[in-house]
Amino acid sequence: MRMVSEVFKVGAERQHLILRRALADRVVKIKDLAAELGVHEMTIRRDLDQLAEQGLLERVHGGARLLEKASEEIAHQLRATKNTEAKEGIARAALNLIEDGDVVALDASTTAFALAQILHTRKVTAIVSGLDAANVLAQNGVPFLMVGGNFHAPARSFVGAFFMDTIARLHPDKVFFSAKAFSFATGFTDPHLPEVGAKQALIRSGSTVVAMLDASKFERRALATIATLDQVNILITDRAPPADIRAALDAADVKLVTQEEQ
Known part of the structure; x- marks a missing residue:
């Protein structure tokens, strides 16, 4: 096909x-x-x-x-074809946070895939759970570790107990993840429960946790919470969020990075 x-x-x-x-x-x-x-x-x-x-x-x-x-x-x-320009801008902003020598972990989101596509411009090692990210890293010669588990076809990723047990033993410098929605009340949320568990484990493994969300996802919520603001260090988005979200970020000491500032 x-x-x-x-x-x-x-x-x-x-x-x-x-x-x-x-x-x-x-x-x-x-x-x-x-x-x-x-x-x-x-x-x-x-x-x-x-x-x-x-x-x-x-x-x-x-x-x-x-x-x-x-x-x-x-x-x-x-x-993957939705809000492509915003995702690419967010990925470029994320790349600016990555230094040579870092070990970076990417979730299986399409925004993380946009970052994977340009990751070869840094001398890093990557940890991934998504097939698409693994393919592009292999093509671009980026060293990476593929964390396996149960295959989750809708996201073309690996999830489940084996994934979570393995990622718990790894300690990347920076974790990059995305979500379906974000609100102050519910945090970062996603409708796919297998992905929620995998993202939670990935977030727990990292020293610095970076959320990547385009502005269309603000003030919305999905089925299950991935993370709350106190679990995130940096939020990257394409446009400045509403005032109440900016205030919540400040209160939680989460650094805000927008594509417009790059």
């Missing part, structure tokens, strides 16, 4: 929306998509044909159906 990122080379935004609709509804109709996206039905037929050729959808009469084997891959890749 081709990676979903290849889909976005032609008709990027339109096919992006079609895949999102397919994830939500499982079956999409040509007539409905044409009306929703404001294009001719023939254009939608071509889009569906291209997506079917790549093994992402199956053509059915009048539309297409999401292939079960492709759903997790699509979901992961769509997350």
